[in-house]
Amino acid sequence: MAGAECCSNPPTLNPNAGIGHVQNIGGLDSYITGSPHSNLALLLISDIFGYEAPNIRILADKIAAAGYYVIVPDFFYGEPYDPQNTSRPLQEWIKDHGMDKGFEDAKPVVEALKSKGISAIGAVGFCWGAKVVVKLANPKLIQVAVLLHPAFLTVEDISGVDIPIGILGAEKDEVSPPEVIKKFEEFLNAKPEVESYVKVVPNVPHGWTVRYDTGDAEAVKAAEEAHQFVLEWFAKYLK
Numbered sequence: 001m002a003g004a005e006c007c008s009n010p011p012t013l014n015p016n017a018g019i020g021h022v023q024n025i026g027g028l029d030s031y032i033t034g035s036p037h038s039n040l041a042l043l044l045i046s047d048i049f050g051y052e053a054p055n056i057r058i059l060a061d062k063i064a065a066a067g068y069y070v071i072v073p074d075f076f077y078g079e080p081y082d083p084q085n086t087s088r089p090l091q092e093w094i095k096d097h098g099m100d101k102g103f104e105d106a107k108p109v110v111e112a113l114k115s116k117g118i119s120a121i122g123a124v125g126f127c128w129g130a131k132v133v134v135k136l137a138n139p140k141l142i143q144v145a146v147l148l149h150p151a152f153l154t155v156e157d158i159s160g161v162d163i164p165i166g167i168l169g170a171e172k173d174e175v176s177p178p179e180v181i182k183k184f185e186e187f188l189n190a191k192p193e194v195e196s197y198v199k200v201v202p203n204v205p206h207g208w209t210v211r212y213d214t215g216d217a218e219a220v221k222a223a224e225e226a227h228q229f230v231l232e233w234f235a236k237y238l239k
Contacts, residue, residue, distance in 0.1 A: 006127055006151055006175055007083045007090060009211040011053040018057030020064070026109035031057055031072040034064030039119040040238055043109065043142070044072045045102070045129030047151075047210065048090070050080030055210045056126070059227055066231055068238075069118065073109055075102045075132070099128065099152060103135035110141050120144075122238045124230055126210050127151045127175070137161045144237045146230050148209045151175045155187050164195035164237040168226055173206040195237060201226065 015022070020033030031051050042063055046056055051072040060070045081093050113121055122144035125133030130150030136142045138160040145165045147153070153176065158165070165188070169181030178200040185198035201208070201222065209226040212219040 006048060006206070007081065008205070009207060009213075010083050011049050011055060011211060013049065013052040013080065014054050015052050017052065017054035019061050020057070020070075025071060025073065026107075026112035028073040028075065028105060028109055029078075030074065030109070031060060032070070033057075033060050034069045035067070036069060036116070038067055038069040039117060040067070040234075041069045041071060041113045041118040041121045042234065042238075043106070043121065043123040043133075043136075044070065045075070045106070045123060045125045045132045046072065046080075047127035047129060047207065048076075048081035048093070048097075049211075050074060050076050052080070053210060055212065055214075055223075059210065059230075062227060063231065063234075066235070068122075068234070069113075071109065071113070073106070075105055075129075099131040099135065102129070102132040106132060106136055107141065110136070120238050122146070122234050124148065125150065127207060131157060134158055134161060137163050137165065144234055146233055148226060148230075149173060149176065149206050151206075153180075153184075155183050158184060158187065162191075162194050164233070166197045166229065166233045167199070168209070168229060169198075169200045170204045170206050170208055171200055171202045172204060175206050197233070 051074045064070045120143045123133045123142045124146045130147040131152045137145045147167045181200050188196035204222050212223045
């Protein structure tokens with residue numbers, strides 16, 4: 001399900017943000033950062049605001065510094081959601097930028113990474129991107145997954161996942177409220193063969209991991225704690 005929270009706190013996009021560069025991988029322009037000699041890659045699959053959001057690139061650079069080759073593809077082909085474009089509301093925009101299409105577009109990216117000698121791929125999905133990550137996880141096109149404040153996601157969606165999966169939801173979230181996140185937790189706990197971790201993070205809103213105010217110390221702290229979880233999860237399971 002989607003709502004106003006998916007559109008709240010829109011970032012100021014910056015095509016020059018980050019220390020990496022943009023190149024085409026698997027047919028998608030992508031923000032690339034980290035050592036191309038690493039055999040471990042991480043896909044960051046953005047929310048509806050896309051790959052030019054500065055905070056997602058900051059996180060990509062942080063993950064790359066831990067030794068990963070990090071890719072943030074532009075699944076929206078230069079047309080991220082624009083809340084100021086009142087003639088194209090979210091429900092209209094998403095008809096052209098659905099998660100099924102995102103999944104299909106992600107497949108050539110995964111294949112391109114494998115062709116470069118990447119031996120294992122993890123993926124982090126933010127809001128819109130969470131369902132794309134799950135779709136990649138079900139056929140094991142990726143080896144490790146993290147979902148952050150997922151949207152559009154159901155228990156049925158994650159029922160086929162049998163790779164390590166971490167999910168962080170927000171307490172102040174009407175898109176995927178705590179009771180939905182708890183259902184994910186109950187379902188995954190009933191599958192002890194799947195390594196999983198699910199948490200509702202207190203006192204944070206939907207989108208807190210990438211749509212935070214860099215001038216708000218508390219918001220930055222909450223985001224960085226989530227980022228640290230991402231680093232620790234992949235350090236443990238992406239080999």
